[in-house]
Amino acid sequence: MSDLALPTDPGAWIRGITIRQPWTTCILAGKDVENRPAAWSWRGLVLLHAGAATERAPLRDPLVATAIRGRALHTRAVIGVARLADCHQDAAGTAPCSKWAQPDAFHLVLTDVHELALPIPWLNGQLGSWRPTQDLVDQVRLQLPDLRAPEGTS
Numbered sequence: 001m002s003d004l005a006l007p008t009d010p011g012a013w014i015r016g017i018t019i020r021q022p023w024t025t026c027i028l029a030g031k032d033v034e035n036r037p038a039a040w041s042w043r044g045l046v047l048l049h050a051g052a053a054t055e056r057a058p059l060r061d062p063l064v065a066t067a068i069r070g071r072a073l074h075t076r077a078v079i080g081v082a083r084l085a086d087c088h089q090d091a092a093g094t095a096p097c098s099k100w101a102q103p104d105a106f107h108l109v110l111t112d113v114h115e116l117a118l119p120i121p122w123l124n125g126q127l128g129s130w131r132p133t134q135d136l137v138d139q140v141r142l143q144l145p146d147l148r149a150p151e152g153t154s
Contacts, residue, residue: 009131010131010132010133010134010136010137011131011132012149013044013045013149013150014044014045014046014047014081014132014137014149015042015044015045015046015047015084015129015130015131015132016046016047016049016078016122016125016129016130016131016132016136017034017046017047017048017049017084017108017128017129017130018049018050018051018125018126018127018128018130019034019048019049019050019051019127020050020051020053020054020055021050021051021053021054021055021073021074021075022054022055022058022059022064022067022068022073023055023058024048024049024050024051024074024079024080025050025067025068025071025072025073025074025079026064026067026068026100027048027080027082027110027113028048028071028079028080028113028115029067029068029071030067031067031100031110032098032100032109032110032111033097033098033100033101033107033108033109033110034107034108034110035100035101035102035105035106035107035108036087036105036106036107036108037105037106038106039087039089039106040084040087040106040108040129041087042084042129043084043085043086043087044083044084044150045081045082045083045084045147045150046081046082046083046084046110046129047078047080047081047132047136047137047140048078048079048080048081048082048113049077049078049079049122049125050073050074050075050076050077050078050079050119051075051076051125051127052075052076053075054073054075063099063100074119076121076122076123076125077119077120077121077122078116078119078120078122078136078139078140079115079116079119079120080113080114080115080116081113081114081116081140081144081147082110082111082112082113082114083110083111083112084108084109084110085109085110085111086107086108086109087106087107087108087109088106088107088109089104089105089106089107090103090107097109114144116140116143116144117143118143120136120139120140122136
């Protein structure tokens with residue numbers, strides 16, 4: 001992340017994404033794709049917001065259970081930051097791009113994941129991409145002071 005001054009509007013360089021648990025915590029533990037029903041055009045930093053709901057069925061999946069073992073499943077809170085590097089669908093008949101990739105889903109490829117030491121309560125998320133407030137970004141930057149807008153962002 002560069003040392004550029006932050007743009008006035010955080011929505012110009014960072015977005016939020018709300019993900020149901022246990023998937024949000026799985027991303028912090030190494031899940032490298034988030035499965036979505038539609039493609040996303042956004043590329044860049046995303047706040048990882050754990051939504052209000054926790055899906056119970058995935059908790060019995062060995063891959064998920066191993067990833068979340070010993071971790072809290074926070075809800076209604078921003079718990080990390082990642083870089084959304086790509087969005088694609090696997091071509092028919094090819095191997096999945098990740099052990100986390102679901103067939104026929106669009107895969108949001110997440111890299112450079114940083115977990116927050118203290119979850120930040122946030123009730124305003126939505127399952128699509130959303131623009132964070134300056135106050136929320138400021139709270140995240142207290143824990144990740146090197147978080148900066150990418151070069152070329154105005």
